[in-house]
Amino acid sequence: MSKIIFDSGISLDGFLAGDHRSPANPMGDNGPSMHKWMYKQKAFWKNINMEGHGEEDGPDGKLINDVFARTGAYIMGKRMFEEGEVHWKEDLYKADVYVLTHEKREPWIQKGTTAFYFINDGIQSALEKAKQSAKGKDIRIQGGANTIQQFLHAGLIDEFFIHIAPIFLGSGIRLFEGMDKSMYDVQIMEVIPSDLTTHIRYKLTKKP
């Protein structure tokens, strides 16, 4: 059965993105500095169709490959889509991507295997369609923070990775905002130390 997961880099003070986020500045001020570990990984560039970049090929890269491999469909917010549309290569996701938006728009089928579908009736609707697409693989809530929070607050997340970068952002958009303290049992599944981040995988179980 598909799990619903997310995978986010955050700063030591809990921010997913800095201030002044926009399509031209997608992670906000200082945001990209959180992802330095990722830019060093050959696996990262390979998975976004830019093979040849990167210098490392170790446990950090394996993690990136594993998350791509287990994901069968994506769900994202409209802002993330708009920011990404400017920067992404064609056929980035190699899967169906469901974009939560109020805008009515025809599906955008890219060359290759990436298709964007625009969902106007909320997260449950996106989830049902994503389950069909995923064919038993996992569904990744790609972001941004608001979209991840909608799924978290609805008790729908099964598992997540965070990559805690050794930097402070001071302000911006926090990943975990307004959590219900009695909704989930949380279990640490895996900790992977690294130089430029700390990877931790958690399992969530919704309390009865």
Add this chain to the structure above:
Amino acid sequence: MSKIIFDSGISLDGFLAGDHRSPANPMGDNGPSMHKWMYKQKAFWKNINMEGHGEEDGPDGKLINDVFARTGAYIMGKRMFEEGEVHWKEDLYKADVYVLTHEKREPWIQKGTTAFYFINDGIQSALEKAKQSAKGKDIRIQGGANTIQQFLHAGLIDEFFIHIAPIFLGSGIRLFEGMDKSMYDVQIMEVIPSDLTTHIRYKLTKKP
């Protein structure tokens, strides 16, 4: 030379303490659930003069012993002192403790080696006195969040431990609030995975 350190348990959403903190509820609602790993450690109970409690004696306990051993003096806020005064055993700290407060009060010398001094003229004054007391060992900023933040924001912290508990508090007092994103270079020094928390030690270097 003495380093200035702190050591705090935090929730996954970054809170050091829950809501409704008071002397009768020192870590706030659900706060104690963050410290489950600690209550299992023989070293914790031994260091607070309650030897015989606890069940584990592994890497988590070593960490507790190490932090106690390296600390030669403590600085804490008035609220933490007042909350602790109700609960602590005599001679808990076995060192000089400087309490930041507006209250004028004579030093409180406990049986053994713990002495509380009440400082009315700010963190620099407390720090100078703590350096004298520490005799080359480290100075631990014991808490609470506001006191740690005063030292963090002044660029004075050299190193810190956080213990990230797999729980959400949802609200309360955040450890890292209002950080200046360009004040420190941050380096991951050590990651110690565990079942009920993730220990991470960071080194801070103030940027020129």
